[in-house]
Amino acid sequence: MTGTLTVSRDGVGARAFTDLGTGVLGVAILSFLLAVTLLLQWTGPGTEVFGVTVFSVLGTGLLLGGLGLVVEGLVSRAGVVGTTPDHTPGLVTATVAAVAAAAVAGLFLSQTLGWEGLWFVGPAGLPIGVPAGWSPVALLVGSAVGALTATAREDLGATLPFGGLVALGGALIATGAIGVGWQWNLHDVSAVIHGAQAVPFLAVVLSLVLTWAAAKAREGFGAQGRERAAFMFLGLIAFGMLSVLALVVTYITVRGAGRAFQGFAVGLDGIRWPFVTNGTTFGAETPDGVYPSIVGTVWLVIGSVLFAVPLGVGAAVFLTEYADQGRFTAVVEVATNALWSTPSIVFGLFGYALLVPRIGNRNTLLAGMLVLGFMLLPLVIITARESLKAVPDEYRDASAALGVSRWSTIRSVVLPAAMPGVITGIVLGVGRIAGETAPLILVMAGGLNQDSGSLFSPDLLQGGQALPYKLYAIITAGISGSSEFGWATAFVLLLVVLGFYAIGIGSRLYFRRKLNE
Amino acid sequence: MSNTIETVAGQTTTGETAEERQAEWIEYDFAGDPKIAVEDLNVWYGADQALQGIDLEVPEHSVTALIGPSGCGKSTFLRSLNRMNDRIKSARVEGSVTLDGEEIYRDDINLVELRKRVGMVFQSPNPFPKTIRENVAYGPRKHGAIDRGLIARLRGTDDRDAEAALVERSLRQAALWEEVDDRLDDNALGLSGGQQQRLCIARCLAVDPEVILMDEPASALDPIATAKIEDLIQDLAEDYTVVIVTHNMQQAARISDQTAVFLTGGELVEYGETDQIFENPHSQRVEDYITGKFG
Numbered sequence: 147m148t149g150t151l152t153v154s155r156d157g158v159g160a161r162a163f164t165d166l167g168t169g170v171l172g173v174a175i176l177s178f179l180l181a182v183t184l185l186l187q188w189t190g191p192g193t194e195v196f197g198v199t200v201f202s203v204l205g206t207g208l209l210l211g212g213l214g215l216v217v218e219g220l221v222s223r224a225g226v227v228g229t230t231p232d233h234t235p236g237l238v239t240a241t242v243a244a245v246a247a248a249a250v251a252g253l254f255l256s257q258t259l260g261w262e263g264l265w266f267v268g269p270a271g272l273p274i275g276v277p278a279g280w281s282p283v284a285l286l287v288g289s290a291v292g293a294l295t296a297t298a299r300e301d302l303g304a305t306l307p308f309g310g311l312v313a314l315g316g317a318l319i320a321t322g323a324i325g326v327g328w329q330w331n332l333h334d335v336s337a338v339i340h341g342a343q344a345v346p347f348l349a350v351v352l353s354l355v356l357t358w359a360a361a362k363a364r365e366g367f368g369a370q371g372r373e374r375a376a377f378m379f380l381g382l383i384a385f386g387m388l389s390v391l392a393l394v395v396t397y398i399t400v401r402g403a404g405r406a407f408q409g410f411a412v413g414l415d416g417i418r419w420p421f422v423t424n425g426t427t428f429g430a431e432t433p434d435g436v437y438p439s440i441v442g443t444v445w446l447v448i449g450s451v452l453f454a455v456p457l458g459v460g461a462a463v464f465l466t467e468y469a470d471q472g473r474f475t476a477v478v479e480v481a482t483n484a485l486w487s488t489p490s491i492v493f494g495l496f497g498y499a500l501l502v503p504r505i506g507n508r509n510t511l512l513a514g515m516l517v518l519g520f521m522l523l524p525l526v527i528i529t530a531r532e533s534l535k536a537v538p539d540e541y542r543d544a545s546a547a548l549g550v551s552r553w554s555t556i557r558s559v560v561l562p563a564a565m566p567g568v569i570t571g572i573v574l575g576v577g578r579i580a581g582e583t584a585p586l587i588l589v590m591a592g593g594l595n596q597d598s599g600s601l602f603s604p605d606l607l608q609g610g611q612a613l614p615y616k617l618y619a620i621i622t623a624g625i626s627g628s629s630e631f632g633w634a635t636a637f638v639l640l641l642v643v644l645g646f647y648a649i650g651i652g653s654r655l656y657f658r659r660k661l662n663e
Numbered sequence: 664m665s666n667t668i669e670t671v672a673g674q675t676t677t678g679e680t681a682e683e684r685q686a687e688w689i690e691y692d693f694a695g696d697p698k699i700a701v702e703d704l705n706v707w708y709g710a711d712q713a714l715q716g717i718d719l720e721v722p723e724h725s726v727t728a729l730i731g732p733s734g735c736g737k738s739t740f741l742r743s744l745n746r747m748n749d750r751i752k753s754a755r756v757e758g759s760v761t762l763d764g765e766e767i768y769r770d771d772i773n774l775v776e777l778r779k780r781v782g783m784v785f786q787s788p789n790p791f792p793k794t795i796r797e798n799v800a801y802g803p804r805k806h807g808a809i810d811r812g813l814i815a816r817l818r819g820t821d822d823r824d825a826e827a828a829l830v831e832r833s834l835r836q837a838a839l840w841e842e843v844d845d846r847l848d849d850n851a852l853g854l855s856g857g858q859q860q861r862l863c864i865a866r867c868l869a870v871d872p873e874v875i876l877m878d879e880p881a882s883a884l885d886p887i888a889t890a891k892i893e894d895l896i897q898d899l900a901e902d903y904t905v906v907i908v909t910h911n912m913q914q915a916a917r918i919s920d921q922t923a924v925f926l927t928g929g930e931l932v933e934y935g936e937t938d939q940i941f942e943n944p945h946s947q948r949v950e951d952y953i954t955g956k957f958g
Binding site: 470538540541542543544545546547548549550551554558559562563661662 | 745747750752774775776777778779782783785787789790791792793801802805806850852863866867870
């Protein structure tokens with residue numbers, strides 16, 4: 147088709163080809179969405195649509211989609227619909243086909259026929275010394291399929307293996323061969339995979355493969371087909387990621403909101419929200435709450451930010467604007483990065499050995515703030531350095547040429563320009579320290595019903611509570627109702643962290659607008 | 664052609680010796696004291712010598728153009744006049760530069776004061792990401808000439824009116840006032856390239872310098888914006904001493920009173936009245952360069 151600008155895709159045949167492609171693509175996307183809802187347990191495997199179980203619908207869809215893809219490939223190869231395939235589907239496609247074929251063959255031989263996986267120990271009847279077992283055979287099958295795919299023309303190589311795979315999987319699901327009652331016993335680890343979980347997972351993988359291949363076929367293969375395929379594939383993956391995020395939030399909300407809002411009332415005397423405003427009293431008449439832990443978490447974040455941000459930004463300014471860029475700054479950079487990836491329990495131990503004996507020899511909120519501040523420090527330095535480096539040198543030159551001193555320039559031009567990046571770093575760091583548990587066990591945690599002061603005056607030199615530690619303590623305490631209490635605590639922790647995020651994002655927007663408008 | 668290329672490489676051609684080349688150098692003579700006097704200025708970047716023994720005197724209230732091919736050291740020379748080269752770590756300067764007879768390459772020189780007196784406009788427009796008003800008032804605010812601090816504002820003693828007057832005067836001088844007077848509190852990055860460059864000139868003027876150094880101020884601009892900047896430079900010469908680096912020989916011929924020609928290797932080959940340089944250069948190499956035989 148080279149030489150012509152417009153690809154001739156006219157005629158009844160070509161239109162039917164495109165329509166079939168649209169249909170297969172639609173089936174693939176719908177299957178993906180259905181499979182995701184199953185995987186995230188938004189719908190159960192028992193759900194019925196017009197009297198048919200959702201698994202049957204999914205399996206039939208995949209089966210038809212796979213067959214449709216095979217038809218697309220064959221029709222295109224017949225050369226009657228004006229597609230523009232390359233002479234090879236490419237190494238990536240061939241590799242995917244090879245891996246899929248090897249997996250299918252291996253699973254069939256090992257699980258259905260019960261072959262052993264080892265070399266030289268074949269099934270009964272084969273002489274010792276002949277390589278046998280499922281792994282070499284699967285390897286052979288995979289290599290053969292891969293080689294065939296790589297040497298076939300694109301319209302065959304990119305459709306037949308994948309259409310066959312999807313149709314096979316769809317048939318297994320549709321006929322119930324892999325269904326709700328199906329089990330896969332993994333003897334080595336004594337685990338069982340149930341059909342209810344296996345089917346959605348299998349369907350997600352198959353529908354992704356089908357989407358990728360069908361998008362290629364619909365656009366008539368070639369560069370345009372691969373472009374569309376990549377777009378669809380990455381789009382679905384992005385959607386899947388988003389739905390996982392949504393699932394985490396909704397799951398925690400569903401499990402935790404009920405308990406968290408127990409006794410919630412808005413009346414003439416103000417808002418009553420026992421879970422947030424009450425302490426943990428165990429068995430008292432008033433409903434229990436996590437007020438001390440909220441206070442502890444809020445003060446922990448404020449304290450560590452107040453401690454780490456001035457130090458971190460100051461260090462970043464010194465390293466970027468004043469220090470000679472050489473071995474010293476390189477060493478500091480490596481050390482900062484290493485510090486950021488240091489496990490938090492190590493920071494906890496450091497605080498336990500160094501800070502606790504010097505601050506009243508007991509677990510205190512202040513020690514918790516300092517330890518979390520130390521943990522936050524490297525991230526603030528790293529992000530502040532990056533954003534300072536991104537400030538154009540022209541600003542510094544212009545300011546110097548006006549006779550303005552270096553420090554004055556940093557304060558009024560360089561730092562404001564770097565501010566959005568610095569705030570992004572702080573926001574990321576706050577997310578980490580607000581959820582930190584391990585070091586707090588060592589340096590801060592008091593008893594389960596310990597107070598942490600109030601939102602207006604923290605008890606800096608007393609032990610205290612924080613939401614993640616409270617969550618851990620209440621779940622492991624195993625008292626009655628602790629599970630609901632734990633979920634409600636997680637929900638409140640999520641709200642507190644999101645609240646800090648909102649503050650961070652709001653201030654970043656403010657600074658950005660100031661720079662650009 | 665091969666001869667001239669060898670000339671560019673700094674080797675003697677056509678039998679020319681170093682002494683004869685020196686003799687081509689015609690001292691530019693003018694009445695009165697020089698605003699800036701440069702004597703035997705040498706600049707190195709690491710081991711590379713960027714300027715070789717430059718002698719040059721700049722008269723007050725005039726436009727001096729520095730022309731020459733790329734990499735001939737004219738920008739380096741310009742940056743030596745307000746010690747912006749100090750900001751380049753590998754740069755080393757020897758020789759003498761005096762401003763009104765006062766040596767600027769002394770250890771105890773006040774760089775802030777020097778750069779207030781010798782302002783600079785850069786090749787690409789570089790306004791700060793602030794409002795137009797803040798850009799113009801930046802220098803005076805930092806130097807304390809205008810106080811818009813929070814304490815002064817709370818006490819009601821801030822210099823709001825003085826600042827407004829200064830901003831208007833500077834923007835008028837830079838021929839930008841009519842275009843921006845209704846949006847002084849908009850971000851300067853929203854201006855066009857030519858407007859941004861005039862804003863940078865206004866920002867420089869607001870500090871009330873005596874000398875303005877310009878490093879190819881119009882090279883990133885379209886012809887109309889360039890014409891505006893050129894008119895502006897000639898107006899500025901009535902009150903200020905302007906030294907301008909340019910790639911554009913027509914521009915140098917149009918706007919400057921005297922022209923210095925730098926050639927590759929960091930030498931100043933000829934310096935004189937602009938008309939004389941362009942119509943009747945003493946040096947063969949300058950004539951070759953101006954007529955486009957090389958460079």
